[in-house]
Structures are given as C-alpha cells and as structure tokens.
Amino acid sequence: MKKKMIALLTSMTLVLSTILMGCGSQKNTGETKEQQTEEASSETAQTSDKLPEKFKIGVVIWSTTDDLGGASARLLNYASDIIGCEMVYNTNISSPESQITATENLIAAGCNAIAICNYSDDILPKITSLCEENEVYFTLIWRSISDPEVKEIVEASPYYLGNTCESEEETGYMMGESFHNMGCENIAVITMEKGDATADARDAGFDRACDEFGMNRISEVRNNTLTAEETTKAVENFLASFPELDGIFVTGGSNTILEGVIQALALHNKTGEVKVACIDFISDLDKYIEEGAIDAISGGHFVDPLFSYMLMVNKLTGTPLSDNCEQIDLNFINLQSPDDARNYYKYCEGDSYPYNEEEIRSMVKYFNPDMTIDKLKEIAAAYSIDDVVSRHGGNNADTTDN
Numbered sequence: 001m002k003k004k005m006i007a008l009l010t011s012m013t014l015v016l017s018t019i020l021m022g023c024g025s026q027k028n029t030g031e032t033k034e035q036q037t038e039e040a041s042s043e044t045a046q047t048s049d050k051l052p053e054k055f056k057i058g059v060v061i062w063s064t065t066d067d068l069g070g071a072s073a074r075l076l077n078y079a080s081d082i083i084g085c086e087m088v089y090n091t092n093i094s095s096p097e098s099q100i101t102a103t104e105n106l107i108a109a110g111c112n113a114i115a116i117c118n119y120s121d122d123i124l125p126k127i128t129s130l131c132e133e134n135e136v137y138f139t140l141i142w143r144s145i146s147d148p149e150v151k152e153i154v155e156a157s158p159y160y161l162g163n164t165c166e167s168e169e170e171t172g173y174m175m176g177e178s179f180h181n182m183g184c185e186n187i188a189v190i191t192m193e194k195g196d197a198t199a200d201a202r203d204a205g206f207d208r209a210c211d212e213f214g215m216n217r218i219s220e221v222r223n224n225t226l227t228a229e230e231t232t233k234a235v236e237n238f239l240a241s242f243p244e245l246d247g248i249f250v251t252g253g254s255n256t257i258l259e260g261v262i263q264a265l266a267l268h269n270k271t272g273e274v275k276v277a278c279i280d281f282i283s284d285l286d287k288y289i290e291e292g293a294i295d296a297i298s299g300g301h302f303v304d305p306l307f308s309y310m311l312m313v314n315k316l317t318g319t320p321l322s323d324n325c326e327q328i329d330l331n332f333i334n335l336q337s338p339d340d341a342r343n344y345y346k347y348c349e350g351d352s353y354p355y356n357e358e359e360i361r362s363m364v365k366y367f368n369p370d371m372t373i374d375k376l377k378e379i380a381a382a383y384s385i386d387d388v389v390s391r392h393g394g395n396n397a398d399t400t401d402n
Contacts, residue, residue: 048367049082049083049084049361050083050084051083051084051085051313051317051364051366052317052366053316053317054084054085054086055085055086055112055113055313055316055317056085056086056087056088056109056110056111056112057076057080057085057086057087057088057111057112057113057114057115057309057312057313058087058088058089058090058103058106058107058109058111058113058114058115059073059076059087059088059089059090059114059115059116059117059141059305060090060093060099060102060103060106060114060115060116060117060118061073061089061090061091061093061117061141062091062093062117062255063091063255064089064091066254066255066256067254067280067281067282067283068254068280068281068299068301068302069091069254071302071349072302072303072304072305072306073087073089075302075303075305075306075353075354076305076306076309078353078360079306079309079355079360082357082360082361083313083360083361083364083367085313088106088109088111090102090103090105090106092105093119094225095119096118096119096120096122096123096195097123099116099118099119099123099127100123100126100127100130103116103127103130103131103138104130107130107131107134107136111136112136112137112312112316113136113137113138113139113161113312113313113315113316114131114136114137114138114139115138115139115140115141115305115308115309115312116138116139116140116141116143117140117141117142117143118140118143118197119195119196119197120195120196120197121145121146121147121150121151121197122147122150122195124145124150124153124154125150125153125154128153128154128157128159128160131157131159131160132157132158132159135159136159137159137160137161137312137315137316138159138160138161139160139161139162139163139164139308139309139311139312140162140163140164140165140308141163141164141304141305141308142164142165142166142198142301142304142305143163143165143197143198144163144165144197144327145163146197154325155325160325161308161311161312161315161320161325161326162308162311162322162324162325162326162327162328163308163325163327163328164304164305164307164308164327164328164329164330164380165304165327165328165329165330166301166304166329166330166331166332167329167331167332168198168201168202168205169201169202169204169205169208170205171202171205171279171298171332172201172202172203172204172205172206172208172209172251172279173205173206173208173209174205174209174298174334175202175205175206175209175249175277175278175279175296175298176205176206176207176208176209176210176213176215176249177209177213178277178295178296179209179213179215179247179249179275179277179296180209180213180215182247182275182295182296183246184215184246184247184275185214185215185216185244185246186215186216186218186242186244186245186246186247187210187215187216187217187218187245187246187247187248187249188217188218188219188220188221188235188238188242188245188247188248188249189203189206189217189219189220189221189248189249189250189251190220190221190226190231190234190235190248190249190250190251190253190257190261191203191220191221191222191250191251191252192222192223192224192251192252193222193223193224194222196224198251198252199251199252202251202252202279203251206249206251215247218242218244218245219238219241219242221234226255226257226260227255227256227260228256228257228259228260228263229260230260231256231257231259231260231261231264232260232261232263232264232267233264234260234264235248235260235261235264235265236264236267236268239264239268239270239274245274246273246274246275247274247275247276247277248261248265248274248275248276248277249277249278250276250277250278250279250280251279252279252280253278253279253280253282254280254281254282254299256282258276258278258280258282258294259282261276261278262276262288262293262294265293266293271291271292271293272292272293275295275296276293276294276295276296277294277295277296277297278294278296278297278298278299279297279298279299279332280299281297281299281300281333281335281344281349285297285335285341285344285345286338286339286341286342286345287338289335289337289338289341290338296334296336297334297335298332298333298334298335299332299333299335300332300333300344300348300385301330301332301333302349303330303354303355303380303383304330306355307328307330307376307379307380308328310363310364310376311326311328313364314364314365314366314371317364317365317366319365319366321365321371321372321373321376322373326373326377328376328377328380329377329380329381330380330381330383331381331383331384333348333383333384333385340385343385343389343393344385346393347385347388347389347392347393348385348388352392354383354388356392359379359391363376363379
C-alpha cells in the first residue's frame with residue numbers, strides 16, 4: 001500500500017512537472033514569436049525600398065525635352081522610381097492663364113501634390129484657391145514670391161509647403177560683372193517678356209552691374225518662345241545694327257536659344273570677338289568653352305525641383321519636415337573651364353545623377369527618421385561640382401586640363 005502511494009505520488013509529480021514545463025515552454029515560445037514578429041516588422045520598416053502608398057505628383061513646367069526641363073524630369077523620374085511615386089507633367093503652358101488650366105488638369109488627373117514653375121506672382125492666389133478646394137498640396141520650383149500681398153495669401157494656406165529657388169538677381173549681376181572683367185562695354189540682351197519672375201530678376205541684376213561698371217545695354221529681344229533659327233536672326237540684326245557690339249547676355253538659354261547665338265556668331269566670324277554669357281546649361285559645354293564660343297555660364301540648377309518634391313513627399317507620407325512653408329536655397333553651378341564642364345557631365349548629368357539611391361531615400365523621413373528640414377536645406381546649399389565629385393567621384397575627377 002505504501003509502495004502504491006509512493007508510486008502514485010511519483011506519477012503525479014511527473015505529470016505536474018510535465019504540465020508546468022509545457023506551460024513554460026508555451027509561454028517562452030509565445031514571447032519568442034512575439035519578439036520575432038516585432039523584430040521582423042521593425043526590419044521591414046527599415047529595409048522597405050518603396051513608400052507604403054504610390055502618391056501621384058504633378059509638375060507644371062514649360063518642357064521636359066529641352067536641356068533644363070529634360071534633366072529635371074529625368075531626375076524626378078529617377079527619384080520616383082526609387083521611392084515609389086508616379087510623376088505627371090503638364091507642359092501645355094503658353095501663358096499665365098494656361099498655367100492655371102494646367103494645374104486644374106493635374107488636379108483632375110488625381111495628383112496628390114503639384115510643383116509649379118509659375119510665370120509670375122499674379123496667378124498664385126488662384127492656384128492657392130484651387131489647391132485648397134481640392135485638398136492638394138503644392139510647391140513652387142525655380143521661383144520665390146516677390147509681391148508681399150500675394151506672399152501673405154499663399155503662405156497662409158495649409159496646402160502651400162514652400163519653394164526652392166536660386167539667387168536670380170545676384171546671378172544676373174555676376175554675369176554682368178563677367179562682361180566688365182572681359183572688357184565689354186556694349187551688350188545686347190536676349191531675355192523673356194516682362195512679367196516672367198525669373199527673367200525679370202536676372203535682368204535687374206544685370207542692369208545693376210551695367211550701372212556700376214559703366215556698361216551699355218544697347219539692345220534687347222524679349223520673347224518667350226524663341227527658336228534657335230529666330231535667335232540666329234536676332235543676333236544677326238544686333239551685328240548689323242550695332243557694330244560696337246562686344247557682348248551678348250542670354251538670361252535663359254536652354255530652349256536652343258544659346259545654340260542660336262553661337263551659330264550666328266560663327267557664321268559671321270565673331271566667335272570670341274563678341275563675348276557670350278548665359279544662364280542655363282546646354283549640351284557640349286566643354287567643347288563650346290574650349291572653342292571660346294561661350295565665355296561665362298551658370299546653370300546646373302535642374303536639381304531645384306527635387307527639393308520641392310521632397311517637401312511634398314514627406315508631407316504626403318504623414319511625416320512632414322516642417323509645420324511651416326519653407327524656402328530652400330540652391331546655388332547655380334558656374335563653369336569656368338572645359339575641365340569643369342567635363343566633370344559636370346560626368347557626375348551630374350547624362351548617365352549619372354547628383355544623388356544616388358541611398359541619398360534619395362535619406363531625404364525621405366519614412367526611410368530615414370533622422371531627416372529634418374535643416375538637413376534637407378544643408379544638402380541643397382552644399383550642391384556644387386565639388387560636392388558631387390566628393391560624394392561620388394573619389395579621385396576620378398577629370399583633371400586633364402590641369
């Protein structure tokens with residue numbers, strides 16, 4: 001009887017131990033699974049290479065096929081492929097009114113946010129109203145707002161996220177100063193019609209340089225839609241009417257305008273004799289600079305829309321970089337030698353981009369929780385050939401002319 005009792009107690013002890021061990025094992029397994037799930041979720045959030053939703057971003061721009069507009073569109077498409085957005089462009093903009101229509105069309109196409117290269121401040125109150133009514137965020141590219149009343153209206157909107165721009169007036173002044181340094185006194189100007197905010201600012205800077213250095217603005221052509229052929233004829237008229245002409249300033253040369261200037265001077269054997277300064281890059285700059293067909297040029301600002309794009313993407317993902325509208329300042333790149341031009345094409349345009357996949361993702365808080373508006377502004381402010389070469393080129397920069 002005693003043995004039976006001991007056996008029974010032993011048996012119960014073993015059963016109880018097994019049950020307790022099983023419970024402990026199930027508890028530990030549950031904790032392990034939960035911990036693994038949390039770790040997997042965290043890892044997925046950290047390694048996911050696309051945004052959780054495919055946002056549609058619209059752009060109102062004059063062209064996506066010229067040198068400046070084309071380079072900008074390629075960069076935006078590249079960034080969108082990396083992070084998972086859809087880009088829609090509207091280039092049907094022949095007037096300020098058509099820019100408003102283009103914005104309406106992009107809203108109707110389902111865009112969640114729109115970047116606008118506006119002709120003037122005048123259309124911005126209407127743009128603001130459209131975006132507010134449709135709950136669509138918007139930014140400005142290559143532009144700032146000069147009119148204080150318009151600025152107040154636009155910046156009061158919760159749907160206006162800010163702008164990216166360059167110092168247009170200072171660049172115009174710098175171009176004027178370059179003519180003075182080259183000994184020019186009588187300069188003709190090819191520019192846009194009055195009312196275009198960017199061209200007006202560049203004109204103002206150039207005129208300030210003329211006043212300061214005693215140079216003469218002897219003639220001008222104002223036209224928003226000049227072709228290369230029309231530009232060639234305009235330059236030939238300058239040459240025929242003003243034998244004292246020794247300089248031509250092009251405030252915006254990406255739509256084959258600069259090629260028209262170069263062709264006209266070559267046809268009349270004036271290459272190098274009549275100095276040329278331009279804002280906006282074109283293809284083959286290394287060749288043109290080496291030949292003396294271009295004497296001073298600033299551009300490379302095709303990256304401008306990328307930073308306004310980042311304001312929109314970060315807002316749409318629910319992790320805005322700022323609660324206020326922000327202005328992001330960008331520098332022009334100034335090419336002073338064929339070597340500069342070769343490095344520019346090697347590292348910034350063509351088959352390369354100034355920011356790689358890792359750098360693109362790092363600008364989006366969804367992928368990089370440490371991203372802030374100040375860091376984004378620092379990235380923009382650092383942009384230059386040296387900056388891009390230091391990040392991507394190592395010791396491979398072209399120094400054949402040195």
